[in-house]
Amino acid sequence: MATRHQTGDVTETGGAPPADGVDVRNVVLVGHTGAGKTTLVEALLVASGTIHRAGRVEDGSTVCDHDDAEIRQQRSVALALAPLMHQQVKINLLDTPGYADFVGxxxxxxxxxxxxxxxxxxxxPIDGxxxxxxxxxxxxxxxxxxxxxxxxxPRSDYAGTLAACRDGFGDNVLPLYLPTGADGLIGMLSGRVFEYAGGTRSERDPSEDEAASLDTARGELIEGIIEESEDETLMDRYLAGEDIEMKVLVDDLERAVARGSFHPVIPVCSATGVGMQELLEVMAGAFPSPAEHPMPEVTTLDGDSRRVLPADPGGPLLAEVVKTTSDPYVGRVSLVRVFSGTLRPDATVHVSGHFLADRGHEEHDEDERVGALSCPLGKTLRPVAEAHAGDLVAVAKLSRAETGDTLSDRDDPLLMRPWSMPxxxxxxxxxxRAKADDDKLAQGLARLVAEDPTLRVENNPETHQLVLWTMGEAHADLLLDRLSSRYGVHVDQVGLRVPLRETLAGRSSARGRHVKQTGGHGQYAVCEIEVEPLPEGMGFEFVDKVVGGAVPRQFIPSVEKGVRAQMERGTTAAAYPMVDIKVTLYDGKAHSVDSSDMAFQTAGGLALKEAAAAAGVNLLEPVDEISVMVPDDYVGTVMGDLAGRRGRVLGTExxxxxxTVVRAxxxxxxxxxYAIDLRAMSHGTGTFTRSYARYEPMPQNVAAKITAGSG
Structure with missing residues (x-):
């Protein structure tokens, strides 16, 4: 760590940077849509001198909006990196979307x-x-x-919001500064007032009223810091009336923040610049460096041997792709976090991963050459010579690496378990939409899958539909927008077909007769069958009870083949596959010249359709087991809603x-x-998982509507 010196109520890192590069802080901004994350990032970039006016870099591009879709949707929809320098500390700000659809x-x-x-x-109010x-x-x-x-x-309520934070986040959430309005702060430890009139910070002593409001809050802050101190005598000394040195308090504060046991609150106003310098000081002085943060799980490629690597620029290379973007002109650009070692341009690295094969992502285990390295800010990519352990860097031309993949030395390949994804x-x-779009669709979807680990693409073999599994409506709209704007692929949404099935309602028998006479050989086949339903999951059973050669032996497999083909096509206008039936062939007729394999296949299919019409057909629907987790206040609402969806509640926990988790x-x-409806009824706080359970008969009134709609 570099040396520290005090400027405000916390310390800044100063002096010469470490020999292996600048000291780094990687900070992710979290908060709901509209909380002001992107505006805060821009204000911090201005305060640090990285840009000269909010939202713009030298080339005129926006700081955090990497995607034109963000402008259209008027919200951040992607992870964006905004690096800045403050007193020789590089602070990588990671601006994240606040909308639930973009949780990836x-x-x-x-x-x-x-x-x-x-x-x-x-x-x-603070959202759930x-x-x-x-x-x-x-x-x-x-x-x-x-x-x-x-x-x-106009509706700002600092005291109420602070109380809500402490109620929701815990007692160790304490303010370091008190606002004096929208143009100043009082330092709780220093007792100084920092004013931002005219856009520059100045200091003064507090007025009598300001000093009076400071006393109680300052005492609570000091007690909170001392409770987290490693010096067990400090609390006794403080309670005995000893005036604890500010340096001691600041050092204990920084250590408590870095280890995650104390959570400082900094009030800011992005429009006036209030709190920007104070926040920069907290980030540079109190936030942990990469060396102080635990390393994610690392194993060899076979997963048998675990490795523990420090954040050492001289150590083995270990990096991870945390974000992938594609551009029709620039190509693929990967945002990479270097956890260990040093990443250099033109180096050959091993790409390994990842654990999302079920979502259409290929497993990777190959060597690839690294392209140019750059430090992104807005749409500007500034070249860098190398990236050391702890830093974030944009890497060009990693044509195969996808989000979540591991980069390591090709002679010592490693694998990092990726973060959990909903x-x-x-x-x-x-x-x-058109034949030209169909030709480009597969390539466009492959690029979206490489960028977005929360997307799953499914070609459903039963419904023959191409289905995008998304996080919500906004996510789906964004994906379709990117298909069109980035890759020139235009698609239309169609109604989703749930893979229903048919089965017989009872026993019956029928004759399948296929007789046609043409100028040459005709077609002649007659088969008589009995059908009956089988228990769920038994599939299909074909029984041959033909005697006396009524159906020649060579044509009996043809009848079975025709029955199977008709089962795949279904026997009603709804055309759902038929399952779990037994078919017994017991009689038939053949012609010595006009009978053929195809004729008996056709007769077998006709016989099944006739038998199904006589026996009646039940529609079967797939049933999922779902687990819904919601705050206790919404349990009743969720259970009532599930009942209205013909659900059976299995229990709560x-x-x-x-x-509480509701299983149904x-x-x-x-x-x-349901992903949309649950979010609405739980105000964004509910989550659920689903897994296939079985097929069950659909109620007749529901089946009648579906059958009528298919006719």
Missing amino acids: DLRAGLRAADCALFVVSTAE TTRMLWAECEAVGMPRAVVLTKLDH EPLLPVAIVA AVGSGR EVPQTEIVR
Whole structure:
């Protein structure tokens, strides 16, 4: 670590940077849409001198909006890197989307960072998703701090928001500064007032009123810091009336923040610049360096031998692709976090991974040459000579590496277990708009899959539909927009078909007669069959009971083949495959000249259709077992909704932190849009998983509507 010196209420890192490069802080910004994350990033870039006016770099491009779709949707939809320098500390700010559909990029940011900065608007209540993310970071011990934004908003309620943060995040969430409005802060430890009139920071002593409001809050802050101190005598000394040196308090504060046991709150106003210098000081002085953050799990390629690597620029190379973007002109660009070693241009690395084969991602185990390295800011890519352990860098021309893949030395290949990704649960069926689009569709989807690990592409063999499994409507809209704007592929959404099936309602018998006379050889085949339903999952059984050669032996397999083909096509207008039946061939007729394999195949199919019409057909629907996790307040709502979807609730289980899991079995036809509906009824706090359970008979009234719609 570089040396430290005090400037405000925390220290900055100063002096010469380490010999292996600059000191680094990787900080991910977390918060709901509208909390002000992107605006905060821009204000920090201005405050650090990285850019000269909010939102613009030298080439005029925007700082954080990498995608034209973000402008159209008026929200961030992708992970964006914004690096800045503050007192010889490089701070990599990772701006993440706040909308739930883009949680994949959020989790990528959490993986790439060493500390999370929760951005909370003082003009809006804290949403349930933010609380969930706080608990998730807490579970893995990630250091966290809180920024309270929009102090200049007409509805700003600093005191109420701070109280809500402490209620939702815990007692160790304490402010380092108190706002004096939208144009100044009071340092809780230093007792100094920092004003930003005219856009520059100045200091003064507090007024009598300001000093009075400071006393109580300052005492609570000092006690909170001392409780986290490794010096067990410090609390006794403080309670005895000893005046604890500010340096001691700041050092203990920094250590507590770095290890994730204390969470400072910094109020800011991005419009006026209030709090920007203070926040930069906290990030540079108190946030942990990459060397202080635990390394993700690393193994050899066979997974048998675990490795522990420090964040050492001289160590073995270990890096991970945390974000992939593609451009029709630039090609593929990978955002890479270097965990160990040093990554250099033109080096040959081993690409390994990943664990998402079930979503259409290929498993990788190959060598690839690294292209140019650059430091991205907006759409500007600034070349860099090399990237050391702990840093983030954009890598060009990694044509095979995808998000989540590991980069390592080709002579010492390693594998990192990627971060957990939620399952995409909103299906969207698409068709190419024209033949030209159909020709390019596969390539366009392959590029989207490489970029987005939350996307799963399915060619359903039963419904013959191309289905994109997405995180929600906004995610689906973004994917279709990118197909069109980036890759020139135009598609249309169509109604999703759930793979229903048919089975017999009872026993029956029928004759299949296929007789045609043409100028040459005719077609002649007659077969008589009996049919009956089988228990679920028994499949198909064909029994030959023909006697006396009524159906020649060579044509009996033809009858079976025709029956099987008709089962695949279905026997009703709805044309769903038929399953779980027994067919017994017991009689028939043949002609010495006009009978043939095809004639008996046709007769077998006709016989099954006639028998099914006589016996009646039941539609079978797939049933999923789902587990829905929601806050306790929404359990009743969720259970009532599931009942309305013809679901059977199997039970509930409390999982702590005021949350409950509801388990139920629900027909697939009823939960096609459940990802959207659950988010609405739980205000974004509910999640669910689903897995196939079995097929069950569909109620007659529901089946009648589907059959009528297919006729």
